[in-house]
Amino acid sequence: MQSNPIAVGLYALWFRLTKISLSSYIIFSLILGIVVGLxxxxxxxPLNFIGKAFIQLLQMAxxxxxxxxxxxxLGRLTKSDAQLIATKGIKLFLFLMDGGSGSYLCLPLVLSPCRDLRFFQ
Structure with a gap:
């Protein structure tokens, strides 16, 4: 009895696909989704809901x-480690707030004022 070459090929493909890790499936699907979308x-x-559902399931987990x-x-930290992290966090927060505020205040000096809406057309 002779075997069907298509069935053998599909079985070999299925055997290879079942050995691939989940992360490889996700990366392959991401690339396939980009190519199909392009x-x-x-x-x-209409297939957009599949991607949105997958992302929402990931977020849920x-x-x-x-x-x-x-x-x-944070509960396992010692008092000295917690103080060190809090101090560095507060310094980073203040630095970022200072940079954002400075950018916000200097932006009108860099950009010229627009008197009418022809600039945006």
């Missing part, structure tokens, strides 16, 4: 894990 554009727009990990990590 070449087919508006035609595949990952965000609680991150919050619990942060709380656990």
């Amino acid at each position: 070449f087919f554009g508006e035609i595949v727009l 990952v965000l609680p894990y991150i919050v619990i990990s942060l709380i656990h990590g």
Whole structure:
């Protein structure tokens, strides 16, 4: 009895695909989604819900894990480590606020005022 070469090829493909890790599937799907989106554009727009659902499922699983990990990590700190992190965090926050405020205040000096809306047309 002779075997069907198409069935053998599909079985070999399935055997290879089942050995690929989940992260490889995700990267492959990301690349495939970009390529399909670039070449087919508006035609595949109804499939957008699949990507949104996947991202929302990831967020649903990952965000609680991150919050619990942060709380656990902060709870295990010694007093001196907590003070050091708090001091550096406050300094970083003040530095970023200072940079943002300075940019906001200097922006009108850099850009010329616009008297009418012809500039934006």
